[in-house]
Amino acid sequence: MTTAKAKRGSFVPNFTSRLTPPLIALILAIVLFLLGGVISPGFVNANQAINIVRLAAFLGIIAAGQTLVIISGGEGIDLSVASVVTLGAILTFRLTDGQDALILPVLGLVMLVGAGIGLVNGLGIVFLRIPPLVMTLAMAGVVQGVILQVTRGELEGETPDLMRTLIAQPLIGPIPGVIFLWIGLGIAMWLLLERTPYGKMLFAVGINRTTAMLSGVRVPLVVVLTYAMSGMLAAFGGFVLLGFTDIVFLNLGGRYLFPSIAAVVVGGTLLSGGKGSYWGTMSGALVLQLINSLLQAQGLPEATQSIILGVVLLVLISIYGRQRAFRL
Amino acid sequence: MNQANFRRLLARNSYLFALLLLIVVVLINYSRQDNLFDPSVLNRNIRVFLPLAILAVGQAIVIIGGGIDLSVGAMVSLCNALLVTWITPETAGGDILLAIGLVALVGMAAGLLNGIAVAYLRLQPIVTTYATSFIFAGLALTILPRPGGQLPSDMTGLYRRLIEVEAFANIPIIQDISILREIPPAFIVIAIILLLWAFLRQTRLVQYIYASGDNAEAAYTTGIPVQRIRLGTYVISGFFAAMAALALTMSLGSGSPTSGDAMTLDSIVAVVLGGTRLRGGQGGIAGAMMGVVILGVIRNIISFYDVPTWSQTLVDALIILIALAGPGFVRYVSDLIRRYRLQGGRAA
Amino acid sequence: DTYTIGVSNSFVGSEWRTQMIKQIEDAAAEIEELYGITIDLVIESTDTDVSGQVQQIQNLLNRGVDAIIVNPGDQTGLNLAIEEATDEGVVVIAVDQEIGAAGAINVVIDQKEWAMISAEWLAEQLGGEGSIVLIEGFVGHPANEARMAGVEEVLAEYPGIEVIGRESGMWDQATGQQVMSDFLASLTGIDGVWTQDGMASGVMTAIMDAGLENPPIATGEARASFLQMWEETLMENPDFTTIGVVNPPGIGASGLRVAIELLRGAEINEEAFSGPFGNTLYVPIPYSVTNENLQEVYDAQNIGEAPASFTLDGIITQEGAIKLIAGEELTEMDVTPDVGEPEVEGMDMGTEEAEESSGS
Amino acid sequence: MVTLSAQHLVKRYGGVVALADGNLEVQSGQVVALIGANGSGKSTLSKIITGVVAPNEGQLLLDGQSVSFSSPLAARQKGITAVYQELSLVPEMSISENIWLSHEPMRYGVRLDRKAMQKRAQELLDLFKGTIPASLTPTTPVYDLTPDERQIVEILKAISQDPQLVIFDEATASLDSAQVTRLFELIEDWKSAGMAIVFVSHRMDEIFRVADQATVLRNGSHVGTVDIAATSERQLVQMMIEGAAALEREAREPVAAGAPIRLDVRDLTTEKLRGVSFDLRDGELLGIGGLQGQGQSDLLLAIFGAIPFQGALTLSGRRVHFSHPRQAMKQDVAFVPGDRGNEGLLLIRSILDNLMLPSLREFGTPLRMQRARSEAGAVSDDLSLVMASLDAPVNSLSGGNAQKVVIGKWLLRDPKLLLLNDPTKGVDVGAKGEFYKLLADLRHQGTAILFYSSDDEELLGLCDRVLVMHDGRISAELAGENVTRENLVAASMGATHHDASHHKEEPTA
Ligand SMILES: Nc1ncnc2c1ncn2[C@@H]1O[C@H](COP(=O)(O)OP(=O)(O)OP(=O)(O)O)[C@@H](O)[C@H]1O
Ligand SMILES: Nc1ncnc2c1ncn2[C@@H]1O[C@H](COP(=O)(O)OP(=O)(O)OP(=O)(O)O)[C@@H](O)[C@H]1O
Ligand SMILES: [Mg+2]
Numbered sequence A: 001m002t003t004a005k006a007k008r009g010s011f012v013p014n015f016t017s018r019l020t021p022p023l024i025a026l027i028l029a030i031v032l033f034l035l036g037g038v039i040s041p042g043f044v045n046a047n048q049a050i051n052i053v054r055l056a057a058f059l060g061i062i063a064a065g066q067t068l069v070i071i072s073g074g075e076g077i078d079l080s081v082a083s084v085v086t087l088g089a090i091l092t093f094r095l096t097d098g099q100d101a102l103i104l105p106v107l108g109l110v111m112l113v114g115a116g117i118g119l120v121n122g123l124g125i126v127f128l129r130i131p132p133l134v135m136t137l138a139m140a141g142v143v144q145g146v147i148l149q150v151t152r153g154e155l156e157g158e159t160p161d162l163m164r165t166l167i168a169q170p171l172i173g174p175i176p177g178v179i180f181l182w183i184g185l186g187i188a189m190w191l192l193l194e195r196t197p198y199g200k201m202l203f204a205v206g207i208n209r210t211t212a213m214l215s216g217v218r219v220p221l222v223v224v225l226t227y228a229m230s231g232m233l234a235a236f237g238g239f240v241l242l243g244f245t246d247i248v249f250l251n252l253g254g255r256y257l258f259p260s261i262a263a264v265v266v267g268g269t270l271l272s273g274g275k276g277s278y279w280g281t282m283s284g285a286l287v288l289q290l291i292n293s294l295l296q297a298q299g300l301p302e303a304t305q306s307i308i309l310g311v312v313l314l315v316l317i318s319i320y321g322r323q324r325a326f327r328l
Numbered sequence B: 001m002n003q004a005n006f007r008r009l010l011a012r013n014s015y016l017f018a019l020l021l022l023i024v025v026v027l028i029n030y031s032r033q034d035n036l037f038d039p040s041v042l043n044r045n046i047r048v049f050l051p052l053a054i055l056a057v058g059q060a061i062v063i064i065g066g067g068i069d070l071s072v073g074a075m076v077s078l079c080n081a082l083l084v085t086w087i088t089p090e091t092a093g094g095d096i097l098l099a100i101g102l103v104a105l106v107g108m109a110a111g112l113l114n115g116i117a118v119a120y121l122r123l124q125p126i127v128t129t130y131a132t133s134f135i136f137a138g139l140a141l142t143i144l145p146r147p148g149g150q151l152p153s154d155m156t157g158l159y160r161r162l163i164e165v166e167a168f169a170n171i172p173i174i175q176d177i178s179i180l181r182e183i184p185p186a187f188i189v190i191a192i193i194l195l196l197w198a199f200l201r202q203t204r205l206v207q208y209i210y211a212s213g214d215n216a217e218a219a220y221t222t223g224i225p226v227q228r229i230r231l232g233t234y235v236i237s238g239f240f241a242a243m244a245a246l247a248l249t250m251s252l253g254s255g256s257p258t259s260g261d262a263m264t265l266d267s268i269v270a271v272v273l274g275g276t277r278l279r280g281g282q283g284g285i286a287g288a289m290m291g292v293v294i295l296g297v298i299r300n301i302i303s304f305y306d307v308p309t310w311s312q313t314l315v316d317a318l319i320i321l322i323a324l325a326g327p328g329f330v331r332y333v334s335d336l337i338r339r340y341r342l343q344g345g346r347a348a
Numbered sequence C: 001d002t003y004t005i006g007v008s009n010s011f012v013g014s015e016w017r018t019q020m021i022k023q024i025e026d027a028a029a030e031i032e033e034l035y036g037i038t039i040d041l042v043i044e045s046t047d048t049d050v051s052g053q054v055q056q057i058q059n060l061l062n063r064g065v066d067a068i069i070v071n072p073g074d075q076t077g078l079n080l081a082i083e084e085a086t087d088e089g090v091v092v093i094a095v096d097q098e099i100g101a102a103g104a105i106n107v108v109i110d111q112k113e114w115a116m117i118s119a120e121w122l123a124e125q126l127g128g129e130g131s132i133v134l135i136e137g138f139v140g141h142p143a144n145e146a147r148m149a150g151v152e153e154v155l156a157e158y159p160g161i162e163v164i165g166r167e168s169g170m171w172d173q174a175t176g177q178q179v180m181s182d183f184l185a186s187l188t189g190i191d192g193v194w195t196q197d198g199m200a201s202g203v204m205t206a207i208m209d210a211g212l213e214n215p216p217i218a219t220g221e222a223r224a225s226f227l228q229m230w231e232e233t234l235m236e237n238p239d240f241t242t243i244g245v246v247n248p249p250g251i252g253a254s255g256l257r258v259a260i261e262l263l264r265g266a267e268i269n270e271e272a273f274s275g276p277f278g279n280t281l282y283v284p285i286p287y288s289v290t291n292e293n294l295q296e297v298y299d300a301q302n303i304g305e306a307p308a309s310f311t312l313d314g315i316i317t318q319e320g321a322i323k324l325i326a327g328e329e330l331t332e333m334d335v336t337p338d339v340g341e342p343e344v345e346g347m348d349m350g351t352e353e354a355e356e357s358s359g360s
Numbered sequence D: 001m002v003t004l005s006a007q008h009l010v011k012r013y014g015g016v017v018a019l020a021d022g023n024l025e026v027q028s029g030q031v032v033a034l035i036g037a038n039g040s041g042k043s044t045l046s047k048i049i050t051g052v053v054a055p056n057e058g059q060l061l062l063d064g065q066s067v068s069f070s071s072p073l074a075a076r077q078k079g080i081t082a083v084y085q086e087l088s089l090v091p092e093m094s095i096s097e098n099i100w101l102s103h104e105p106m107r108y109g110v111r112l113d114r115k116a117m118q119k120r121a122q123e124l125l126d127l128f129k130g131t132i133p134a135s136l137t138p139t140t141p142v143y144d145l146t147p148d149e150r151q152i153v154e155i156l157k158a159i160s161q162d163p164q165l166v167i168f169d170e171a172t173a174s175l176d177s178a179q180v181t182r183l184f185e186l187i188e189d190w191k192s193a194g195m196a197i198v199f200v201s202h203r204m205d206e207i208f209r210v211a212d213q214a215t216v217l218r219n220g221s222h223v224g225t226v227d228i229a230a231t232s233e234r235q236l237v238q239m240m241i242e243g244a245a246a247l248e249r250e251a252r253e254p255v256a257a258g259a260p261i262r263l264d265v266r267d268l269t270t271e272k273l274r275g276v277s278f279d280l281r282d283g284e285l286l287g288i289g290g291l292q293g294q295g296q297s298d299l300l301l302a303i304f305g306a307i308p309f310q311g312a313l314t315l316s317g318r319r320v321h322f323s324h325p326r327q328a329m330k331q332d333v334a335f336v337p338g339d340r341g342n343e344g345l346l347l348i349r350s351i352l353d354n355l356m357l358p359s360l361r362e363f364g365t366p367l368r369m370q371r372a373r374s375e376a377g378a379v380s381d382d383l384s385l386v387m388a389s390l391d392a393p394v395n396s397l398s399g400g401n402a403q404k405v406v407i408g409k410w411l412l413r414d415p416k417l418l419l420l421n422d423p424t425k426g427v428d429v430g431a432k433g434e435f436y437k438l439l440a441d442l443r444h445q446g447t448a449i450l451f452y453s454s455d456d457e458e459l460l461g462l463c464d465r466v467l468v469m470h471d472g473r474i475s476a477e478l479a480g481e482n483v484t485r486e487n488l489v490a491a492s493m494g495a496t497h498h499d500a501s502h503h504k505e506e507p508t509a
């Protein structure tokens, strides 16, 4: 027993003494922010900081489900998030029709619908063994198709005022509600990943499905559940995004698709699965948003921005995204 | 059929499902479009499919080698931009060939960048090529800020006009089969690629691509230069992207800085539809080409079956989903049956 | 008589496009009644790239359509496919975007002129002095380039106005909102914002979220959601001002009307053509919404009840189509806000200006 | 004639010294056994010789010339090949493609000569004729092969280009005794043909059968090289393990009379099993023997609910039919797989996470980490696990300690029925001894243990009763004084022992 106790203490130093990828990303975010101040004076101020965190929050929230799916391994990836985000926003917009009282019930329903879409993804991936990349890509098309089929492009409805108040506008001091929401989600995700059986099983499934199965983990269940959760979180992301944009449009979530993956990867989560964290994703979202804002503040032409973004991403992933060498 | 046999059958003929699916969709298309097999209609169709088909070949080779390339679309855009910048209606024959050669080199250089990052810096392929796609897209936009340019008309004509085979015109049976007398040029390109592949499949290079994609560690310890092979697959992909851009440019006659962007995901879907798994080490390019044709024919079906406007996107996606699910569904059912038998009639 | 009309649309992720399709469908029904003919609409509308749209056009050809209404997803990439169609005697009408394909006819509004109206308005509001930012659509997209050329032309006449930021909002509201948020946080002293289309809602939301004492004056758009926000804002702040210039989705329906006239044997007056490729029939820009006529438009079109995505429209009548082909000047009577709807009072058409600039 | 000499090789991985002073000398016509405990550096030394691993210090001399291989290919070109411990086969390729990978015979210099490949692959397969199924052909894909068949293909691959020097790194670990015997005959042939051979194994009897000399490593350092003929097993073990832990074995003990029947298996049938019946009592250690791949794994996996099966299972008097390991675990069944890297461990996760994995639900939501930590600490103490901390990743453990984690994670659940699938494969002598003690403790606590081992010595030494499997059936049940090497070997070959009539003969539905 004594040995076990003695070893317990080592957890904390272990955590901080090593420069883990999420930490690198976070430090990078801060450095980038300060760099922004050097390059364009006026960039570093509380207002801008809040603004950037707020914008990162939307990406971060949308990337939450993506994080889970990528950790689940098996080439796990969810390309349907963008469509589900759009669907979530459209449903909220249409069903609440501006009524504050309906926000919660509609949110419940929206998340259920998202979960249902994710469920189908999961079932196709697990039971029909369709590679996640193409399964979720096809599902993205289906969701988009359903939206068009049902709405015929006429997006009726209204955003409840309360949503804007709670999400986009300053809530406590100058800080908008979405930042608190994001922090809350961060804590929930940490609990989910590190302090629930599901979380531990998710990592197990991501690393080695045979080992997991032989240790009593119902692998298909965990995987299907993970995709369902990704769908649910994406729909939630759509809900939150609506609080920001106030109105919906057919392509609302489109711009978040690849950034949601990039945020996860920049945050140090392995694309091969089994290793990662949501706070890494949060740092990743901050880094991406900062790069974006920094480039924007320079007033560079579109083409140059694109090239710089590509190079910066390459440099970022080469800091810690490297795979094992063959020859040791 | 038991699972091992089934798996073996699939492994030997990874494109079996794709072939079956191809026949089915073509028949469905044909049932509403009687002129589908007219040489001119066939030509119109196949010349639209060709750029993606060529691109999917490169994508398939990267995927077989254990990678993935999300930058192929941006490479097409870049090469398309270069082609219309370097070739104008006044450009002479020799200079056209020079321009094409240079563009091929640019494609290969872009592939080289991907390859170095993935094979030697050991970065994860998906994010690496996602990142480089921004670089290529930015370059395309720098070179060709707005759509434009024009190819010489004999160059576009070469791509568009049926090739009449005079020699066949008098041979009894052949003269009745119009498609053998009038051959779409795209067919010839596809035939050349398939023949070339059939030859390459028997070389060490391709053998090593399969081995590296299947089990890189094992391949390395066996003495295969896995990193060089990986690099090679990306360079090949870059080359095919340049060729796809050439086909696209000849097909459209002009250029746009975003012309290829949408082709990336399509190329991956086509590869998977063609029976190549994304984990690598298995599959082939014939399947990928079939996948491209399947995707294209689905669009024809939507058109000729008068699918209501607001349902077109849904129907398109659903058919693709069903096509993707096909092999898995058969496997799942055969698994269930096997389990059921094994448990003496008890459900699993 | 039966006419088979193909429609090719390569982008469905936009309400503007879906409204365009719907107006075409409605207009077809109306024309059928008007002339006692049958119109077979074959609509191809999915998200696809240039090759995909080439395939759409080819399929329409293979189905033997009489005319094709195409909203080109690429300015030059469809030319060969379209020329193949016109060679076969098919009437091809390009709407929304001008293309140079031989034999094709463009039925569009003048995008440059369209942008100049709001740029001019902004410059006047600022009294010719101040710092502004520009938030544009897809860089390299022909419509965007035409519009920005118009903006630059206007600004050249106001040396007192300085452009301190220019960024793409990707023609999407959320990006527009984000770009504006970034501008507000990193640039000081923004007096005005020139933006366009859906991004305007995002820009306005960003400005309001920032809670500034002296918010910049921004151009707006003519979409229900924006007008609703506008009206609400006015109630709290009567000094608020913006402008929405109508960019009509009904251009597709206008194109259909022209196509039908041509199929019925009307001869185009070559004098009517103008534009960069000499094959354009400019449809007048319907009107602009400003504080002056906001309430009028609001009530007449029942904006309060309209879906947020509804865009104010302007479609030429069949009469108007005949005049357009004949090269005659269109009057207010020739443009309706919706298929079959009566004209709105207070519609201030920019016909003369449009004609002027396109004639150059 | 070739002489290879490795001198003072050092290999460090970060702070870990995998090889501190690796020395080895081997020449044509000689078999040198390279032995040492788990983690003593045998594989590292082998991989340096074949160019897979780059040494930090030291040198390699080939015929007195200093050489350095920058890749496996470079070593191959000098006629040095190896059978690696972690097999290096490409599953989607056929046997012949694998054998010739990287030195394919070519036609016209550009095309693979598939005919020649297959013809020569068949000749190579014929070397093991009789010990592998006749159904194996050069075109059989490798993913269809059993572990022993893969091992044989790996051996054929290594010798396919007539190397001067071959290293067999635990190449017999997955082979059954007939295959080992055949391999040893072949080694004699190769040796007399002038090949130099390095032979790594944890099985003492094999070393004494095949080797001329033994080079011993301990903690990465060369301890000595001895002539096998002049050395005893005990001396070798002493060289390998400091403090000379004896190769003790728990005496076989009969099961307590009247112990209740824990598991009753009737007519168990799977794809590989053709009606297997037996029972197992509390506190009994029941061995399963036989050649590789006779259905032993299927038997254990089926009982554990990991593969579908047909037949009747009765656990403590209750009929059960598990369709997932989870259900079996709820009935206190535990399963220790043989392949710990691929089936037993989450290599990059912490020791704590690995130990907790089967018991996650016991710790509730949110997980009570304190309790998990103390329970895991207790188990690791019981097993005297050598580790930095419970939070260290499992892949930082040596092989023997990692295997303890695989067992430890089940001890957290107090299993009543323990299924063991060749758990000591590749485990060194010292760790094996501890493991046997643990088994004894468990059975004294009343745990019923079903124990498959590919090591006949182990079964003979530990088990009171041994079921010998052949071709999906129990060909013999050996008990008491019948548990002898002769009976075991005979039954392994398919001879039916008189005791074997235990199971029912009725055909399955
Ligand atoms: N992959 C690895 N990465 C980092 N450290 C490792 C790795 N493998 C082993 N080690 C460390 O190297 C050290 C030596 O391991 P080794 O296997 O020699 O131990 P050992 O005492 O021989 O164990 P055993 O009793 O199981 O034979 C151990 O402390 C182990 O933690
Ligand atoms: N890639 C690696 N990274 C870190 N440590 C390693 C690595 N490979 C081996 N080691 C460590 O180096 C030491 C020697 O390992 P090696 O595999 O050579 O031992 P071995 O004698 O072959 O053991 P076994 O009998 O278990 O096969 C061990 O402590 C091992 O854990
Ligand atoms: Mg050890």
Ligand SMILES: [Mg+2]
Binding pocket: D042, D043, D044, D085, D169
């Ligand atoms: Mg070893």
